[in-house]
Amino acid sequence: MHASKGDRLVVHGRVVGKHDRVVEIVEVLGPDGTPPYRVRAENGHETIMTPGPDSVIDHRKATNLP
Template sequence: MHAEVGDWIVVEALHLDGPRRRGRIVQLEHPDGTPPYVVRWTEDDRETVFFPGPEAHVEPAGGRTG
């Protein structure tokens, strides 16, 4: 997984009807864009260091692809 600052991280629910989390990547811990990421979560505006698992994916910001 690779990301840039401004990309979105989306974490799919682990259980049926569970919440889907979405947050903006605000800081990279590694210059090559690999995890962990500092993420500001939309549901509570908190920032956390996030290590994505298999239920997470990156959505590029601004229509960028790849």
């Protein structure tokens, strides 16, 4: 998994009724675009994530999160 600052990380819901979570990657902490990533949620909360197999990178630059 490789990402750049401004990409979006989509974490798919694994339980019926749970929606996908979309966060903006604000900093890449690993070498060459690899995890971990510092991410920002729609509500402004920031955290560090190492995405699992239920996650994908959306390489479109994040302007507004859904």
